[in-house]
Every structure is written in structure tokens, then in C-alpha cells.
Amino acid sequence: MTAAPKLPPADEHPEEPVSDARPSTTTATARRPIEPADLCRLRTVGTVQLHPSATDVVYTVTWPDAETDANRSVLYASSVDGSDRRQLTHGHRDGAPRFSPDGSQLAFLRSAPKQPTRVMVLSWPVGEITEVATLADGASELQWLGPDRLLVLAPQRPEDQRDVDDDELARRPRILTTIDYRFNGRGWIHDRPGQLLVVGLPGSAIPSEPTAIGLPGADHEAFAVSPDGTQVAAAVATDDDADLTGANHVWLYQVDGSEVPIRLTPQGGSWASLVWHPDGALVATGHLDNTRIGFHRPHLLALPPEAPAVTPLPDQDLHVVPSMLGGRGTAPVPGGVLYPGVRRGRIAIDRHDLDPTLPAAEARTVIHEGDHQVLAFDASADGSVIVAAVTSTTRPAELWRLDGDPTVLTDFNEAVLAGLDLAETTEVTVSSTDGAEVHAFVTVPPASAPPPAADGTRPALVYVHGGPMFQYGIGFFDEFQMAAACGYVVIGGNPRGSDGYGEAWADAITGDLGNRDWADVSALADHLRARDDVDDDRIGIGGGSYGGFMTGWALSHDPRFKAGLIERAVTSWNTMFGTSDIGTWFTAKTVGATIESDVDRVTRQSPLHHADRITAPTLIIHSEEDWRCPIEQAEQLFAAIRRNGGDVTLVRFPGENHELSRSGRLSHRIERFQIIHEFFATHLGGSDFGTDHL
Numbered sequence: 001m002t003a004a005p006k007l008p009p010a011d012e013h014p015e016e017p018v019s020d021a022r023p024s025t026t027t028a029t030a031r032r033p034i035e036p037a038d039l040c041r042l043r044t045v046g047t048v049q050l051h052p053s054a055t056d057v058v059y060t061v062t063w064p065d066a067e068t069d070a071n072r073s074v075l076y077a078s079s080v081d082g083s084d085r086r087q088l089t090h091g092h093r094d095g096a097p098r099f100s101p102d103g104s105q106l107a108f109l110r111s112a113p114k115q116p117t118r119v120m121v122l123s124w125p126v127g128e129i130t131e132v133a134t135l136a137d138g139a140s141e142l143q144w145l146g147p148d149r150l151l152v153l154a155p156q157r158p159e160d161q162r163d164v165d166d167d168e169l170a171r172r173p174r175i176l177t178t179i180d181y182r183f184n185g186r187g188w189i190h191d192r193p194g195q196l197l198v199v200g201l202p203g204s205a206i207p208s209e210p211t212a213i214g215l216p217g218a219d220h221e222a223f224a225v226s227p228d229g230t231q232v233a234a235a236v237a238t239d240d241d242a243d244l245t246g247a248n249h250v251w252l253y254q255v256d257g258s259e260v261p262i263r264l265t266p267q268g269g270s271w272a273s274l275v276w277h278p279d280g281a282l283v284a285t286g287h288l289d290n291t292r293i294g295f296h297r298p299h300l301l302a303l304p305p306e307a308p309a310v311t312p313l314p315d316q317d318l319h320v321v322p323s324m325l326g327g328r329g330t331a332p333v334p335g336g337v338l339y340p341g342v343r344r345g346r347i348a349i350d351r352h353d354l355d356p357t358l359p360a361a362e363a364r365t366v367i368h369e370g371d372h373q374v375l376a377f378d379a380s381a382d383g384s385v386i387v388a389a390v391t392s393t394t395r396p397a398e399l400w401r402l403d404g405d406p407t408v409l410t411d412f413n414e415a416v417l418a419g420l421d422l423a424e425t426t427e428v429t430v431s432s433t434d435g436a437e438v439h440a441f442v443t444v445p446p447a448s449a450p451p452p453a454a455d456g457t458r459p460a461l462v463y464v465h466g467g468p469m470f471q472y473g474i475g476f477f478d479e480f481q482m483a484a485a486c487g488y489v490v491i492g493g494n495p496r497g498s499d500g501y502g503e504a505w506a507d508a509i510t511g512d513l514g515n516r517d518w519a520d521v522s523a524l525a526d527h528l529r530a531r532d533d534v535d536d537d538r539i540g541i542g543g544g545s546y547g548g549f550m551t552g553w554a555l556s557h558d559p560r561f562k563a564g565l566i567e568r569a570v571t572s573w574n575t576m577f578g579t580s581d582i583g584t585w586f587t588a589k590t591v592g593a594t595i596e597s598d599v600d601r602v603t604r605q606s607p608l609h610h611a612d613r614i615t616a617p618t619l620i621i622h623s624e625e626d627w628r629c630p631i632e633q634a635e636q637l638f639a640a641i642r643r644n645g646g647d648v649t650l651v652r653f654p655g656e657n658h659e660l661s662r663s664g665r666l667s668h669r670i671e672r673f674q675i676i677h678e679f680f681a682t683h684l685g686g687s688d689f690g691t692d693h694l
Contacts, residue, residue, distance in 0.1 A: 031418075031419055031420055031421035031446075031448055032419065032420065032421060032448055033420070033421055033446060033448045033449050033484075033485035033486075034420050034421075034422060034478075034481050034482060034485050035482075035485065035689055036482065036669070036670040036673040036674060036689055037670060038416065038420065039064050039478065039666060039669055039670065040063060040064045040065065040066045040666055041063075041416045042063065042396050042413055042416060043061050043062070043063050043396065043412035043413055044061070044062045044063065044389075044391075044396050044397045045059050045060070045061055045389040045397045045398050045399045045410060045412070046059065046060040046061070046062055046073065046095070046375070046376060046389055046397070047059060047060045047095060047096065047097060047376055047389075048376050048377055048378045048387050048388060048389055048399065049097045049098060049099060049106075049378055050080075050099075050378040050379070050380055050385065050387060051099055051103050051124070052099055052101065052102070052103040052381075053103055054080065054380035054381075054384070054385040055079060055080060056077055056078065056079055056080065056125075057077065057078055057079075057080055057378070057387045057399070057409075058075055058076070058077045058088065058097045058099070058106060059075070059076055059077075059078075059097075059387075059389065059399055060073045060074070060075060060076075060094070060095050060097070061073060061074055061075075061076055061412060064665075064666035064669065065666065066666060068092070068113070069665050069666050069667050070092070070093075070113055070665065070666075071093065071663055071666075072092055072093055073093050073094055073095050074087060074088070074089050074090060074091065074094050075087075075088040075089040075094050075095075075097055075106075075108060076088060076410075077125075078399065078409055078410065080385055080387060080401060080409075081401075081409075082399075082401070082407065082408075082409035082410070085410065088106075088122060088127060089108070089110075089120075089122070089129070091110040091111075091112070091120075092110075092111065092112035092113070092115075093110065093111045093112060094108055094109070094110050094120075095108065095109055095111075096108055096109045096139075096140075096141060096142055098142055098143055098144060099124070099144075100144050100147060101144055101146070101147065101229075102147060103124060104123070104124055104147075105121050105122065105123060105124055105147075105201075106121070106122040106124050107119065107120065107121050107122075107132075107142055107144065107150055108120050108122070108142075109139050109142060111138065116134045116135055116136045116137075116138075117134075117135045117137075117138045117139045117154070118131050118133070118134050118135070119131070119132050119133040119134075119135065119139070119142065119150065119152060119199055120132065121201060130201075130202060132150070132199055132200075132201055132202060132208060133152070133197075133199045133208065133209075133210055135152070135154045135197075135210070136157070136162070137154065137155040137156070137157060137192055138154060138155060139152050139153060139154035140153050140154070140194070141153040141222075141223070143223070143224070143225045144225070144229070145198065145225055145229045145255060146229040148200060148201045148203075148204035148205075148206060149198055149199060149200045149201060149204060149206045150198070150199045150201070151196055151197070151198055151199075151213075151223070151225060151232065151255075152196070152197045152199055152210065153194055153195075153196060153197075153220060153222075153223060154194065154195060154197055154210075155186070155189065155192040155193065155194055155195070156192055156193065156194075156195040156197070156212065157191065157192050158191055158192075161191065174188065174190065174191075176190055177190075178190065178242075178243040179243040179244065179578075179584050180219075180237075180242070180243035180581065182581055182627050183581045183627060184581050184626065184627040184628040184657050184658045184659075185627075185657050185658070185659060187625075189219075193217060193218060193219035193220070194219050194220040194221060195212045195214065195220060196212065196213050196214045196220055196223060196232060196234060196253075197210035197211065197212055197213075198210065198211045198212075198213055198255070213232065213253055213255060213257065214232070214234060214236070214251070214253050214261065215236055215238060215251065215261060218236045218237060218238050219236065219237045220234050220235070220236050221234075221235045221236065221237065221248060221271075221272065222234065222235040222271070222272050222273060222274050223235070223274060224274035224275055224276040224282065225276060226276050226305075227276060227278050227280075229255065230254065230255055230256070231252060231253065231254055231255065231305065232252075232253045232255060233250055233251070233252055233253075233264065233274050233276065233282050233303070233305065234250070234251050234253065234274070235248050235249070235250055235271040235272055235274060235284070236248055236249060236250075236251050237249075238251070238263075239268050242268070243584065244584050244585060245268060245585050246270065246582060246584075246585035246586065247268030247269060247270065248268060248269070248270065248271050249263050249264075249265045249268055249269075249271065250263070250264045250265045250271050250274065250282075250284060250303055251263055251264065252264055252305050262305075264282070264303045264305065264310075265286075265303065265310060266309070266310060267288065269286040269287045269288060270286050270287060270298070271284050271285070271286040272284065272285050272286065272298070273285040273321075273329075273330055275330045275331075275332055275337055276332075277332040277337065277354065278332060278381070279335075279354070280304075280305070280306075281302050281303075281304065281354050282302070282303040282304070282305055283300060283301070283302055283303070283313075283330075283332075283337050283354070284300075284301050284303060285298040285299065285300060285301070285320055285321075285339075286298060286299065286301055287299055288301070288310060288312070297317075297319050297469075297499075297502075297503040297506055298319065298320055298321070299312050299313070299315060299320070300312070300313040300315055300320055300337070300339065300352055301313065302354060302356065311356045312356070313352050313353075313354070313356060313363060314356070314358060314359060314360035314363035314364065315352065315360065315363070315364060316360040316361070316363075316364055317502045317503060318341050318342075318343065318350070318364065319341070319342040319343070319499045319500055319502075319506075320339045320340065320341055320342070320350075321339075321340050321342055321347070329374075329375075329376050329377060331377065331378055331379035331383075331386075332381075333351065333379060333381070333382065333383035334382060334383065335353060335354060335355075336351050336352050336353045336354050337351070337352050337354070338350070338351055338352075338367060338377070338379050338383070338386070339352060340374055340377070341364075341366075342471060342499050342500045343500045343501070344439055344473075344500050344501065345427070345439065345441065345471055345472060345473025345474050345494065345500060346369060346370070346371070346372070346373060346473055346474050346500075347373040347374045347375070347473070347475075348366055348367075348368060348369035348370075348374065349366075349367045349368045349369075349374055349377060349386065349388070349402065350364050350365065350366055350367060351364065351365040351366075351367050351383075352364050353365075367386070367402070368386070368388075368402045368406070370406065371392065371474050372390050372391060372392040372474050372475070373390070373391050373392075373473055373474055373475040374388045374389070374390055374402075375388075375389045375390070375391060375397050375475075376388065376389045377389070377402070383403075384403060385401070385403055386401065386402040386403045387399060387400070387401050387402070387409070388400050388401075388402050390402075390406075390408075391475045391476045392474060392475065392476065393424070393425040393441075393443075393474055393475065393476060393477070393480075394417075394422045394423075394424070394425075394476065395413065395417070395476055396412075396413050396476045397476070398410045398411065398412060398413065421446040421447060421448035421449075422446060422481055423443045423444060423445060423446045423449075423480065423481055423484030423485065424443070424444065424446070425441050425442065425443045425474075425480070426441070426442050426444075427439070427440070427441055427442075428440050428441075428442055428491075428527065430493065430520075430523045430524055430526075430527045431523065432495075432516075432519050432520045432523045433519045433522070433523065434516070434519065436496065436516070436519075436520065438493050438494065438495055438496075438520045438523055438524065439493065439494050439501070440472075440491055440492065440493030440494065440524055440527070441472055441473070441474075441480075441491070441492050441493070442489065442490070442491050443480045443481070443483070443484045443489070443490040443491075443492075444484065444489055444490075444533070445458065445484045445485070445486075445487050445488065445489070446484065446485070448485075449484060449485055449486070449487045449687075450486070450487040450686070450687040451487075452487075452533065453535065455535075456532070456533060457532075457533055457534055457535035457538075458487055458488065458489050458533055458534060458535065458538075458686075459487065459488050459489075459534075459535060459538035459539070459540070459680070459684040459685050459686045460488055460489040460490070460491070460528045460531075460534045460535070460538065460539045460540075461483055461488045461489075461490050461491075461539070461540050461541065461542060461680070461684075462491055462492075462521065462524055462525050462528065462539065462540070462541040462542075462554075462561075463479065463480070463483075463490060463491070463492040463541075463542055463543055463547065464492075464495075464521055464541070464542075464543035464546070464547035464550040464551060464554075465492065465494070465498070465543065465546070465547050466543070466544050466545030466546045466547050466548075466568075467497065467498065467499070467545070467546050468497035468498065468506075468509065468517065468546040469497065469498065469499050469506050470498065470499055470546075471494050471498050471499040471500045472492040472493065472494055473494075473500070477492075479661070480492060482673050482677065483677075483680075485687075486677050486680070486681070486686045486687040486688060486689075487686045487687050488680070488684075488686050489528065489531065489533060489534050491524050491525075491527060491528055493520065493521070493524045495516075495517045495520030495521050495524070496508040496509050496516045496517050496520055497509040497517050497546075510589070510590065510592055511590075511591060511592020511593065511601070512592070512605075513549070513553075513590070513591060513605040514553050514557075514605055517550065518550070518553055518554070518557065521541075521550055521554060522554070522558060525539060525541070525554075525558070525560070525561070529560075536560075537562070538562060538684045538685055539560065539561060539562060539684075540561060540562055540563040540564060540565070540680055540683070540684050541554050541555070541561050541563075541564050541565070542564060542565030542566075542567070542676075543565070543566075543567065543569075544567040544568045544569065544661060545567075545568050545569065545570065545628070545629060545658070546569075546570065547567070547569075548565075548566040548567045548568060548569020548570065548571075548629075549569050549570040549571065549607060551564045551565060551566045551569070552564075552566050552569060552571055552607030552608075552610075552611070552614070552637060553607050553610070555614045555615075555616050555618060556607060556610035556611060556612075556613040556614045557610070557613070559615060559616070561616050562616055562617075562683055562684055563616055563617045563618070563619070563679065563680060563683035563684055564614075564616055564617075564618050564619070565618075565619050565621070565676060565679070565680075566618060566619070566620045566621070566634075566637065567620075567621040567622070567661070568621070568622055568623060568626055568628070568629050568658050568660070568661075569607075569620075569622075569629060569633060569634065569637070570606075570607075570629050570633060571606065571607045571608045571611075571633045571634070571636060571637040572606045572607075572608040572609075572633060572636055572637075573587050573590075573591050573602045573603075573605055573606045574595055574599070574602055574603060574606060575632060575633070575636070576629070576633070577594065577595055579630040579632060579633075580627065580628060580629060580630060581627040581628055582628065587602075591605045607637065608636055608637055608640060611637055611640035611641055611644065612640070612644045614641050614644075614646050614648075615646060616647075616683075617647040617648075617679070617682075617683045618641055618646065618647065618648045618649070619648075619649050619651070619675070619676065619679045620634050620637060620638050620648065620649065620650045620651065621634075621651045621653070621660075621672065621675070621676070622634035622650070622651070622652055622653070623652075623653045623656035623657050623658065623660045623664075624652055624653065624654045624655065624656065625655065625656060625657045626656070626657050626658045626660075627657065627658070628657075628658040629658065631652065634650060634652075635650070638650040649679070651675055653668050653672070656668055660672065673689065674688070674689050677689055
């Protein structure tokens with residue numbers, strides 16, 4: 001290994017988009033391919049929050065920062081017509097913006113590496129910023145309870161740890177009684193569950209020292225405040241066996257503590273994304289049966305606070321998600337709610353009527369859908385104004401207005417993109433071995449990429465997404481763009497197990513991994529082999545998490561793959577049970593058995609069991625602090641391939657977790673791309689980024 005890559009020069013004004021010194025009139029022939037250093041030059045619009053007047057919008061702008069080698073975000077504001085754009089904050093990482101009910105104040109969270117999270121309030125529109133609380137262990141969400149107080153979701157240490165420094169805490173033994181003692185990206189959580197904290201603003205009668213409400217010691221995961229600010233609904237893990245099932249419940253609290261909490265859900269599920277409608281209805285995403293083996297597509301459910309019950313809203317077999325960026329992605333409108341809907345590689349905005357008696361065909365209306373993905377959005381109270389963070393295959397997320405004709409309101413990336421020759425993506429449908437139609441996306445190298453061989457062919461890559469309940473689609477994906485820039489034809493499809501095609505499609509692989517899903521992935525590879533522009537003797541495969549699982553499976557079942565990238569992968573379901581943060585319940589639901597009930601079935605569905613058949617050169621990349629798929633998964637496969645004489649390399653990234661490729665340190669993300677494409681260049685003959693790592 002050589003030293004870490006030299007980072008690009010730090011921006012003089014990092015909050016503003018960075019030009020690559022090419023004028024906006026640059027012709028396509030003068031543009032260059034994208035490269036890893038461009039990651040810090042691109043900006044992403046994330047959380048979106050409309051002012052109550054619906055005349056202005058506040059949103060986050062995020063980027064990997066070269067100067068600090070960390071991810072940064074700041075807040076911007078614009079008029080809803082796109083004019084009068086201004087930067088509101090200059091913190092290291094400012095996010096979760098929320099307007100007060102009267103619109104006179106904007107609360108947000110501010111964090112920095114190795115620093116406590118601070119709750120801040122900005123006076124609107126003047127911009128004076130006041131710190132109102134400091135939270136030692138971070139915070140994830142906030143909402144207003146009224147004009148002078150906030151409710152914040154934050155992990156809380158027990159009393160006997162609050163004045164103890166981190167070095168001393170790290171020295172002490174950890175006493176564990178439940179399996180859910182750590183979580184990917186959060187670290188050790190057994191002694192600091194998420195709590196709801198009331199924070200008073202300066203000058204109010206509410207104490208500024210955060211005060212907890214709700215069920216003491218229970219882990220709160222999401223919440224919503226009633227329209228009058230007197231009640232809170234929260235998704236809370238309260239079952240004694242929640243660590244074994246992953247289940248939680250929705251509870252109702254009185255903010256003043258005048259009544260005992262009420263459980264609104266009759267049985268545990270996976271409840272999230274709570275929205276309290278002004279008409280009184282409480283809407284959540286979740287499912288009614290958390291015991292059934294298999295993948296559960298989240299449904300929309302109504303939870304009337306006055307009478308505990310759950311009513312599914314008709315959704316036409318649609319997968320709904322609150323957001324993809326952690327930003328706001330739900331909004332109440334008269335008589336209904338707006339939610340993102342995932343289907344066929346797109347993320348749209350749908351209106352769901354709150355009348356449960358309506359047939360599915362009438363209960364959902366598509367408000368907006370296009371050849372792109374909506375990553376976060378907000379809407380005015382009457383639904384007449386909708387603003388969103390929207391991405392396409394050649395554009396990182398910008399701010400759009402989606403009521404009426406879609407209008408792009410920001411251009412943070414225009415100067416950078418003007419100098420880049422990005423790859424184009426097209427959609428294809430591929431027939432699997434049993435006739436199932438697999439939807440996929442093919443990305444071909446741009447004109448500026450290295451030329452094809454003399455016979456007109458190029459090397460190619462099959463990529464498999466994680467999840468498996470996820471989807472490739474119409475969004476900007478640096479993985480595909482970097483591969484295409486190095487001269488590869490790339491196909492990424494949505495085999496059975498994926499989101500966006502209904503619950504039967506997602507559930508078709510439960511307990512039978514490596515069968516239908518493998519048939520679909522194999523069909524995608526055959527599609528590449530049949531293309532005139534692909535050299536069928538230079539096809540590789542790669543993916544992360546479940547995609548890494550499938551890469552290991554593919555390498556052991558099809559010798560035609562000439563190289564494989566296995567990243568943050570599941571390789572042994574047997575050990576995922578006791579090492580992964582979600583292993584106890586996720587593994588059982590996925591493979592349809594436990595090691596106690598059917599160890600042979602669990603073993604057969606593990607790539608490690610078939611590792612003796614892997615002969616193609618294999619690159620394994622894993623993060624040291626990955627608690628989702630712990631690094632022992634990589635270690636076992638590396639040892640097995642090596643023991644059987646295979647050509648295998650293991651790369652371990654320190655200080656990173658399961659999200660390395662998406663939100664890791666900039667230097668690590670750059671080096672990761674360099675390592676990957678030197679590996680593929682060595683074994684498939686494509687180009688690389690001029691490194692010397694392997």
C-alpha cells in the first residue's frame with residue numbers, strides 16, 4: 001500500500017460550488033471524464049423545509065470537504081421561485097432545519113467532529129443565531145412544541161456517566177444484557193438509548209436544561225408532535241425481546257406528563273416516519289406483523305390517538321419511504337398525506353387519501369413522477385407548493401419546485417458539470433431463466449473515456465445493489481459514473497428481492513438466496529455478453545452488503561466472471577446472527593431459519609460455504625467499524641479463498657463503518673475508487689486513476 005492520496009486543494013469558500021476552471025460554454029469534446037477528486041466539488045441538496053407562508057424554503061447543502069477530510073453541510077434559503085438565494089449558516093455540519101409554527105424562528109442542529117451537538121435557533125429573516133442547548137452524545141431530529149420550546153431526539157447517557165470523560169468510559173468494562181448493544185454509525189448504544197428532550201428557548205418559562213419525557217430508558221426511534229403541541233407520538237422499542245425481533249411500538253405521551261403513556265399499536269412492527277395530520281389522524285409507515293419470515297414492504301397506516309387501533313391505507317402494493325437522505329420526506333395536505341413512492345427505479349410523490357374506505361385505485365394519486373428520484377421534499381399546508389431535492393443519472397440533487405411544471409431552483413453543480421463528460425444511462429428489460437422480467441440500467445462510457453479495443457469492444461461490469469430490498473434507478477450514482485469513466489459498460493439491475501416492484505417481487509427470495517436472485521443476476525451478465533460493444537471474456541462483477549453477498553455467490557457459481565469486488569458483504573449467515581447489529585432478526589427473516597432450527601439451511605445460503613470454488617481474482621473491501629456486516633465476514637472469506645489457493649486481496653479501512661462508500665472520509669472514498677479501478681484494470685483491462693496500490 002502506498003500513502004493516502006493527496007486531497008484536492010481546499011476551497012477558498014467551501015460553502016459555494018467550486019468551478020473546475022472550465023467556462024460554462026465548454027464543448028462536449030473538451031470535457032473530461034469524472035475522477036475521484038471531483039467528489040468534493042459536487043454539492044447535494046438534502047433536507048427541505050418550507051416556511052409556513054410557503055414563500056421561502058430552507059434546505060441543506062452537503063459535500064465532502066477537502067480541508068477537513070470530513071462531510072460538511074450548511075443551510076441555504078431561497079424564495080420558492082428560485083430568486084434571492086442566500087447562505088444562512090457556516091457551521092461544520094448544520095442540518096435538520098425546522099421552522100417555528102409562526103415562522104419567526106428556524107431551529108437546527110449543529111455538529112462537528114469530536115464536539116457535542118448544539119441546538120441552534122435562527123431569527124427569521126434577520127439571521128441572528130442563538131445556541132439554546134448542548135447535547136454531549138449528538139442528536140438526530142427536532143420539532144417545535146410551541147413558540148418557546150423544542151423537542152429533540154438524542155441519545156442520553158445514564159446519570160453516573162455524564163461527568164465522566166470518554167477515555168475513562170472507554171476503559172470501563174461494558175455490561176451487556178441485550179443483543180442490541182451497538183449500532184452501525186452510532187457505535188455503542190446499550191447505555192445511551194434515544195430519548196425525547198424538551199428544550200426551552202432563552203427568555204421562556206421553560207428550563208433551558210433539556211428535560212426528558214416519555215418512557216425512561218427505552219430507545220425512541222422517531223416521533224411526531226400533535227398540532228396543538230400537547231401530545232407526542234413516538235416509535236419506541238419497548239418489548240422485552242425487541243433486541244431479538246427488531247420490533248417497536250407507537251406510544252402516545254402527554255407533554256406535561258399528566259397522563260400515563262398509551263400504546264397505540266396492538267402488536268410490534270417496524271414503525272417509523274410518524275406524521276400528525278392537522279385533522280387529528282396520526283400516520284406512520286410500518287407493518288402489522290413483525291413475526292412473519294420474509295421482507296416486509298412498509299405500508300401506510302393510520303393510528304387514531306383517541307382509540308388505539310391500526311388501519312392500513314390502500315396503497316396499491318406500493319413501497320413507501322419517508323426519505324432517502326434523512327431529510328423530511330412526508331407532508332400532510334387537506335384530507336391526505338404526501339409520501340414518496342418507490343417504483344421501477346424512480347421515487348415519486350404520491351397523495352394518499354386518509355379515508356380508509358376508498359378502494360386502492362382511488363386512494364392514491366400520483367402528484368409528481370419523472371425520470372429522476374425525489375430524495376426529500378416538503379409541501380405547503382394546502383398542498384399548492386411542493387419543493388424537493390431531486391436527482392437524475394447525470395445530476396446530483398438540486399432544489400426543484402414540483403407543483404405545476406417542474407422547475408429547477410438551484411444550480412450548485414452547474415459550473416463543475418460543465419467541465420465533466422458524464423456517462424449516459426438507458427433502461428433495459430432482461431428475461432431471466434424462468435421468464436421473469438428484470439428491469440435494469442445500462443451505463444456506457446462517455447466519449448472522453450478511454451477508447452475501446454480495435455474490435456470495438458470494452459470490458460464490462462455487473463453491479464448488484466445492497467439490501468436486498470433496495471433499488472438501482474434514475475439517480476446520480478458515483479459508482480457507475482467512475483466505472484464508465486474508466487471505460488467499462490456497466491449494468492445494474494433490480495433482481496428479485498428489490499424494491500419498487502411490489503411485495504411479491506421483494507419477498508420472492510426469502511429463505512432461498514442464491515436461487516431466483518442469482519438467476520436474475522446471471523441474466524444481466526448474459527445481457528452484457530450479448531452486446532456488440534462488450535468483450536464477453538472481460539466481464540467482472542461487484543457490489544456491497546447484499547451486493548457483496550451476491551458477488552461472492554456469482555464468483556463461486558460462474559467461472560466466466562474474470563474478477564470480482566466484494567465489499568462490506570454478508571459471507572456467512574451463521575456468524576451474522578451474533579455479530580451484526582441487526583443479525584438476530586434480519587438473518588432469520590432473510591434466510592428463513594436460525595442456526596438453532598436449521599443450521600444446514602443457513603449454511604447453504606452463505607457464500608463462505610462455496611468459497612472453495614472461487615478461482616477468479618477477488619478484491620475484498622471492508623471497514624473496521626462496520627457493525628452491520630462486521631469485518632469478520634470479510635476475514636472468513638479472505639482466509640477461505642487464500643487457503644484454497646485463490647488470488648485474493650483484503651483491504652481494511654480504519655475508522656469507517658458500513659457507509660464508507662457513501663459518507664466516509666473524503667480521503668478514504670478517493671483511495672477506495674483508486675484501489676477498485678486499479679484492481680479491475682489489472683484483471684479486466686480497463687483504465688484506472690493513475691495509482692499504485694495493489
